[in-house]
Amino acid sequence: MTRIKAPGPRGGRSLVRNVVSWRKDPAGFLLAAAQDHGGVARLQLGPYLTHLVTDPAAVYRVVVENHRNYTRGRLYEQFKLVMGRGLLTSDGAYWRGHRRGVQPLFLSKAIGAIVPNVVEATNEMLDRWERSAADGEPVDLVAEMLRLTMVTLSRSLFGYDVDDTVPAVKQVVDAGLELMFMHGMISEKLPRWVPNARNRQIREIQGFLTEFVATIRDNHSRTGQGPLVELMEAAVDPETGRRWTDQEIRDELITVYMAGHETTATAAAWTLHAIATHSWIDEELTGEAQRVLAGRDPVHADADQLTFAGMVVQEALRMYPPIWIYPRDAVDDDELNGYHIPAGSSVVLSPLVSQRNPELFPNPHAFDPHRFAGDAVKRLPRLSYYPFGGGPRMCVGNLMALLELKLIISMITQRFRLEPVSGAQVPYGHSIISLRPEGELRVRLRPRTRELAAAGGRS
Numbered sequence: 092m093t094r095i096k097a098p099g100p101r102g103g104r105s106l107v108r109n110v111v112s113w114r115k116d117p118a119g120f121l122l123a124a125a126q127d128h129g130g131v132a133r134l135q136l137g138p139y140l141t142h143l144v145t146d147p148a149a150v151y152r153v154v155v156e157n158h159r160n161y162t163r164g165r166l167y168e169q170f171k172l173v174m175g176r177g178l179l180t181s182d183g184a185y186w187r188g189h190r191r192g193v194q195p196l197f198l199s200k201a202i203g204a205i206v207p208n209v210v211e212a213t214n215e216m217l218d219r220w221e222r223s224a225a226d227g228e229p230v231d232l233v234a235e236m237l238r239l240t241m242v243t244l245s246r247s248l249f250g251y252d253v254d255d256t257v258p259a260v261k262q263v264v265d266a267g268l269e270l271m272f273m274h275g276m277i278s279e280k281l282p283r284w285v286p287n288a289r290n291r292q293i294r295e296i297q298g299f300l301t302e303f304v305a306t307i308r309d310n311h312s313r314t315g316q317g318p319l320v321e322l323m324e325a326a327v328d329p330e331t332g333r334r335w336t337d338q339e340i341r342d343e344l345i346t347v348y349m350a351g352h353e354t355t356a357t358a359a360a361w362t363l364h365a366i367a368t369h370s371w372i373d374e375e376l377t378g379e380a381q382r383v384l385a386g387r388d389p390v391h392a393d394a395d396q397l398t399f400a401g402m403v404v405q406e407a408l409r410m411y412p413p414i415w416i417y418p419r420d421a422v423d424d425d426e427l428n429g430y431h432i433p434a435g436s437s438v439v440l441s442p443l444v445s446q447r448n449p450e451l452f453p454n455p456h457a458f459d460p461h462r463f464a465g466d467a468v469k470r471l472p473r474l475s476y477y478p479f480g481g482g483p484r485m486c487v488g489n490l491m492a493l494l495e496l497k498l499i500i501s502m503i504t505q506r507f508r509l510e511p512v513s514g515a516q517v518p519y520g521h522s523i524i525s526l527r528p529e530g531e532l533r534v535r536l537r538p539r540t541r542e543l544a545a546a547g548g549r550s
């Protein structure tokens with residue numbers, strides 16, 4: 092095996108510079124690293140040796156060809172504080188058994204069941220938006236989408252209407268997501284039994300989420316509602332034949348909740364921002380919604396006809412992939428594109444950096460849904476575009492997210508034109524689980540029917 096080191100910034104000064112630049116602007120730092128050093132770039136971040144891996148062949152090796160060598164690692168250990176041991180944080184036989192357990196609900200033939208919930212919850216939001224529009228009140232797309240996806244996910248998978256508890260759940264979820272990341276504070280290094288503010292907060296959040304899951308399971312046992320709860324209650328480990336424990340069910344329900352709603356909300360917010368700031372996209376989308384839906388609510392069969400909406404979502408996921416980086420730890424030595432990856436070091440994959448490669452995506456910083464016309468993406472090298480990851484650990488909810496996003500944006504553009512208040516250039520904010528925009532994404536709402544009437548009564 093080769094011992095050749097990958098290119099990257101070298102020397103003591105660059106070591107400190109790396110950490111400072113990373114802290115200041117993580118996305119900008121990684122984009123520059125790939126531009127300067129290529130698709131496998133060696134980065135020393137303080138005490139950690141990591142490689143930024145963005146070349147498609149190298150990404151393929153990490154997530155498919157040699158995926159068993161790349162485990163979840165240190166960051167995911169932190170996630171366990173809130174999510175426990177679930178799909179996102181586990182590896183090996185435990186992960187395989189659980190993945191098999193929940194997979195059936197996320198297959199293309201099963202996900203259509205979410206459509207009525209998505210339509211109903213979106214209409215509820217749009218009715219509320221009518222009132223905001225009448226009052227001339229802008230709305231914040233990030234907050235609105237977080238609320239919407241939380242409601243659709245809990246109704247669709249848990250059979251539980253989270254509506255009444257949204258502010259409380261949202262607060263806890265946000266605090267939990269924040270806690271899962273280290274900020275370099277001494278309090279983060281203290282053992283869990285130390286009664287400091289951070290540990291108290293961890294316990295409070297864990298307690299709240301445990302109770303939340305108990306409410307969902309109780310609701311399921313009374314009403315029989317909630318297909319994901321149903322699946323988990325009946326799940327049997329394929330290797331040992333035993334049923335999932337209460338703890339396993341708790342951890343997986345929280346994992347799906349955390350992994351599913353914030354990512355989809357962030358994707359929806361960025362997509363709507365792009366629509367608000369590109370009037371030609373808004374027009375093309377409205378035309379498609381009028382052709383396919385003609386003013387009615389969508390049904391599952393419409394999704395295949397909403398092709399432009401699908402392209403807009405794909406382009407938003409290219410430019411603003413919510414999971415913009417994810418790390419792995421190398422168990423054994425490996426070789427990526429001829430460079431040595433030492434055992435015990437980590438690699439970082441970044442859909443954001445890969446998907447802005449100018450050789451594969453010309454004019455990469457321009458938002459252009461037509462890149463995804465027809466089968467354009469299939470003609471790219473595999474793992475050039477991977478907003479949902481790839482290989483066996485690919486996002487279990489990817490088809491569900493794509494369907495939901497298409498429906499949400501078609502329903503919104505059918506009823507409203509969005510006018511940006513936040514400006515066209517919105518920087519990336521602090522990444523929680525997802526790469527959210529900095530601050531709010533505020534838009535003013537112009538109800539469509541009235542606007543069309545004013546323009547001469549076209550419909």
Ligand code: HEM
Pocket residue numbers: 178179190244346347350351352354355358412413414417418478479480483484485486487488489491492
């Ligand atoms: C636009 C929305 C979404 C994006 C961009 C996204 C992205 C991702 C990515 C990149 C991964 C792989 C992470 C890794 O390998 O380290 C992942 C895993 C996962 N996602 Fe998603 N996701 C989205 C929506 C959803 C939804 C709707 C659900 C469930 C309802 C979900 C549940 C999960 C779970 C459980 C995993 C772990 C899968 C495993 O390791 O077996 N995600 N997601």
